Amino acid sequence: MTLGELPVAWSLPTEDAQAGWRALWWSVGPDSELAVMLVHERNLRRSPHIKGWVGWSVPAPCDGILIVVSSGVERRTTVKGITEWTSHLALLSWSRFLLASGRTRRGQNGTWERNAVVYSPGGYPVSHFCIGDDIDYVVTDRTDGIWTSYGDEGIYGHHPQSSAGLARWNTDGAHTWNPQGRLPVWPLGGSAAATEEAMVWLAWYSHKGSFLSRVDPTNGQVTSYRNPLKDTDGIAVRGTRMILTHRFHNRPDIELSRAELIDDTWVITTQEKLHLPGPVVMRCAQGRDGNLWLRGGDTWTRIEA
Numbered sequence: 001m002t003l004g005e006l007p008v009a010w011s012l013p014t015e016d017a018q019a020g021w022r023a024l025w026w027s028v029g030p031d032s033e034l035a036v037m038l039v040h041e042r043n044l045r046r047s048p049h050i051k052g053w054v055g056w057s058v059p060a061p062c063d064g065i066l067i068v069v070s071s072g073v074e075r076r077t078t079v080k081g082i083t084e085w086t087s088h089l090a091l092l093s094w095s096r097f098l099l100a101s102g103r104t105r106r107g108q109n110g111t112w113e114r115n116a117v118v119y120s121p122g123g124y125p126v127s128h129f130c131i132g133d134d135i136d137y138v139v140t141d142r143t144d145g146i147w148t149s150y151g152d153e154g155i156y157g158h159h160p161q162s163s164a165g166l167a168r169w170n171t172d173g174a175h176t177w178n179p180q181g182r183l184p185v186w187p188l189g190g191s192a193a194a195t196e197e198a199m200v201w202l203a204w205y206s207h208k209g210s211f212l213s214r215v216d217p218t219n220g221q222v223t224s225y226r227n228p229l230k231d232t233d234g235i236a237v238r239g240t241r242m243i244l245t246h247r248f249h250n251r252p253d254i255e256l257s258r259a260e261l262i263d264d265t266w267v268i269t270t271q272e273k274l275h276l277p278g279p280v281v282m283r284c285a286q287g288r289d290g291n292l293w294l295r296g297g298d299t300w301t302r303i304e305a
Helices: 014-018
Strands: 003-005 008-011 021-028 034-040 062-070 073-082 086-091 097-101 116-119 125-129 135-140 146-150 166-169 175-177 189-196 199-206 209-215 222-226 234-238 241-247 251-262 265-280 285-288 291-296 299-304
Touching: 008 034, 014 021, 021 135, 021 285, 034 073, 034 086, 086 135, 097 135, 135 189, 146 199, 166 209, 189 234, 199 234, 222 265, 234 291, 234 299, 241 265, 241 291, 265 291, 265 299
Parallel strands: 003 265, 021 086, 189 285, 234 285
Antiparallel strands: 008 299, 021 034, 034 062, 062 073, 086 097, 097 116, 116 125, 135 146, 146 166, 146 189, 166 175, 189 199, 199 209, 209 222, 234 241, 241 251, 251 265, 285 291, 291 299
C-alpha cells in the first residue's frame, strides 16, 4: 500500500475558526457544489465522548451560515431557525436545501414529530415534515428525491417507513419509495450513499454481510450486489468502476479501494492508503457522479473513480 496526499478542494477559513464558527453538517449537490453549515460554538454543546465535528450538537434553535462552493466561488447565506439536534444537510434544486435531525418521536396524538425542514434560497424555513427515525444517511437525487437509510433503532422501531431500512421522500414529505422485499436480506443499518447521474447507490449492512444497492428513481427497480469491502464509509460509482473507502477513526488516514464490475460482481482491483489534511470521523464521504468527496478535519478533498 502506498501513502499519498490528495489536493484540497476547500477548507474552513482560519478567520472563521478563530471567530468561533464550527463547520458541522455538509453535503455535495448534483452539480458538484459543496455545501457546509457553520454554527457558532456559543450555540453548541460538545460531547466529551465523541471525537471530531460529529461531537458538536445543537441543543436549542439557533441561526447559522450556509457556505456553498461551486467552481471555486464561495456563496454565504444566513440560515434562520436551525432546529435542535439537527444532524444532516442535503441540497435541493433552485438553491433550496434540507436540514434534518436523525431522530424523531411519536407524539401523544399518535403522529410523528417533524424532523426535516426545507429552506428557501434566502435561508428561511418553508416546510416541515417527518422522514423517519434513526437516520444514518441522507442524499438527494437530480429530481429532488430525498433518499434515507436507517439504523437498527429505526428499522426495529415503530416508525413504519424506517422499518424497511431504505426509503425515498419528496420535498412535501410524502413517502415515495421503499424496497418492498427487493433486497437480498433485511438491512441492519446504512453505511454510505452516492449518486451516479439519475441512479442512487446505497451501501448498507445486515446480519448476513454488507451490500450495495443501485436504485433507478424512474421505476423504483433495485439491483443489489455484495459489497467487496466490509466496512465502507464512502462510495463513488462511474459505470463499471467504483471507489470505496474505510476510515481509521480520528486519524488522518483512510484506506481507498478501487473495484471493477466483473461478471455481475464487484471485485477489488487495487488498494492504497491516503493521507487527508485532518482526522476522519463519521460521515466523512459522499459520492457524486464518479467523484468521492472526503472530509478530514475542516478540509475537503475530491478523488475520481
